Amino acid sequence: MDSWIWITLISLAILTIPFLAIRRAAKSRVDPTEVSIDPAMAARVKELYRQGDKAGRLQAVKELRAATGLGLADAARIADKLGQPKRP
CATH class of the missing domain: 1.10.10 (Arc Repressor Mutant, subunit A)
Structure with missing residues (x-):
């Protein structure tokens, strides 16, 4: 059961980090x-x-x-x- 928690946390991190990076890059652009x-x-x-x-x-x-x-x-x-x- 412990391994499923780690797999879920790692998967969530893998999906979240690129989203946050793209969002941060979009904020730095000048309109x-x-x-x-x-x-x-x-x-x-x-x-x-x-x-x-x-x-x-x-x-x-x-x-x-x-x-x-x-x-x-x-x-x-x-x-x-x-x-x-x-x-x-």
Whole structure:
């Protein structure tokens, strides 16, 4: 009977630990709709995009991520939007 208790406890731990890890990771993400980008950062991103090379775009995403805490995909999407030239 003792072994069944241990088997149950270990099984429960195996199922619970990944769930808690995923939940913790989800809490650490930044919601891109709640991020405010200061005008200086927006100007810096636009300046890096005006260089026209891949290194400038990558640097813009890196700096945006560092300033806001956004994930890679969200920072890249926002940087692309900021870096696009305005249409008349």
